[in-house]
Amino acid sequence: MTKIQSLKDRAPREIPPGAVFVLGYFDGVHLGHRALLGEAARLGASLSAPAAVWTLEKPESPGSCLTTADEKCRLFLAYGADYAVSDPFEEIRGMEGEEFFSSLIADRFRPAAVICGYNFTFGRGASCRADDLRRFAEARGIAVSVLDAVEADGAPVSSTRIRALIARGGMEEAARLLGRPYFVDAPVVKGMRLGHALGFPTVNQRPPAEKLLPPRGVYVSLVRTETGERYEGVSNLGSRPTVNDDGEDVTLETTLFGNPGDLYGHKITTSLVKYLREEMRFSSLDALEERIAKDADGARAYWKTMKTRRESTPAAMPEDTAGKEEEAF
Numbered sequence: 149m150t151k152i153q154s155l156k157d158r159a160p161r162e163i164p165p166g167a168v169f170v171l172g173y174f175d176g177v178h179l180g181h182r183a184l185l186g187e188a189a190r191l192g193a194s195l196s197a198p199a200a201v202w203t204l205e206k207p208e209s210p211g212s213c214l215t216t217a218d219e220k221c222r223l224f225l226a227y228g229a230d231y232a233v234s235d236p237f238e239e240i241r242g243m244e245g246e247e248f249f250s251s252l253i254a255d256r257f258r259p260a261a262v263i264c265g266y267n268f269t270f271g272r273g274a275s276c277r278a279d280d281l282r283r284f285a286e287a288r289g290i291a292v293s294v295l296d297a298v299e300a301d302g303a304p305v306s307s308t309r310i311r312a313l314i315a316r317g318g319m320e321e322a323a324r325l326l327g328r329p330y331f332v333d334a335p336v337v338k339g340m341r342l343g344h345a346l347g348f349p350t351v352n353q354r355p356p357a358e359k360l361l362p363p364r365g366v367y368v369s370l371v372r373t374e375t376g377e378r379y380e381g382v383s384n385l386g387s388r389p390t391v392n393d394d395g396e397d398v399t400l401e402t403t404l405f406g407n408p409g410d411l412y413g414h415k416i417t418t419s420l421v422k423y424l425r426e427e428m429r430f431s432s433l434d435a436l437e438e439r440i441a442k443d444a445d446g447a448r449a450y451w452k453t454m455k456t457r458r459e460s461t462p463a464a465m466p467e468d469t470a471g472k473e474e475e476a477f
Contacts, residue, residue, distance in 0.1 A: 155225040165258040168192040176214035177223040180298040189228035198230035206237035208358035245271025261291035317423035329419035350401040364427040379404040382447035386427040
């Protein structure tokens with residue numbers, strides 16, 4: 149099965165011949181991936197051709213991925229892609245490299261050019277690399293561009309590196325490599341309404357099962373609604389041990405510094421900007437309420453500091469974005 153999606157029109161249709169294709173898995177859609185997408189958009193503009201993404205669709209184990217399939221599509225659009233297509237890994241894993249390129253890319257889409265990163269692999273057992281892609285493509289008269297690694301602090305930006313940062317709560321460092329804060333995209337669900345009773349109403353989400361989550365605890369956060377409104381806030385990621393004995397019942401509960409109205413059933417994007425503290429069990433609801441107030445004060449102080457920095461240094465705030473990304477995040 150193959151899924152073809154026109155990102156701009158939000159309706160499936162065929163990718164026209166002559167597109168510029170960028171190839172990869174793109175977990176995280178980080179700065180290295182953005183360089184590939186930027187090159188596709190630039191080359192596509194020079195050829196008056198659309199930019200398209202080919203990626204893999206594979207089953208994800210719980211807590212394994214930086215971006216879900218839907219999140220990838222949103223980011224592809226934000227970073228300049230016109231189309232995205234995915235092929236199921238299980239259906240193509242046995243293909244030899246030349247068969248992969250011929251049947252899945254060259255013959256099917258007749259691209260004008262293909263783009264990949266320096267570490268791109270394909271074919272059965274990942275037996276082929278960027279040099280093989282260049283050889284197969286140039287034999288068909290298809291232009292090829294292989295991009296070098298994007299580096300930060302002397303090392304390549306990679307999904308593996310970002311996962312390690314997320315796993316230890318290094319949200320600001322991860323945001324620097326991603327080019328944006330790490331986020332959870334999920335609908336708002338009804339909760340216990342305990343926050344409302346304590347004077348700190350929350351919007352509650354259940355993160356997708358496949359999404360890699362940072363350590364349980366409290367985070368400075370930024371919420372974007374479906375209509376594009378943004379709210380600073382403070383979020384608790386965890387099982388709420390003070391009032392819940394089920395340690396596997398993980399939710400993301402966010403107190404917004406503003407009133408967005410009723411968001412139940414709406415999908416919102418919650419960016420976890422900075423890790424404040426670990427998850428705790430409190431001896432009473434009064435103690436919990438006192439700590440929530442302290443956490444909210446800490447988050448407000450963070451945003452006040454970032455706004456001051458922004459006034460003196462443009463693009464200092466972690467939610468700052470450029471171009472089409474602003475439309476999506």
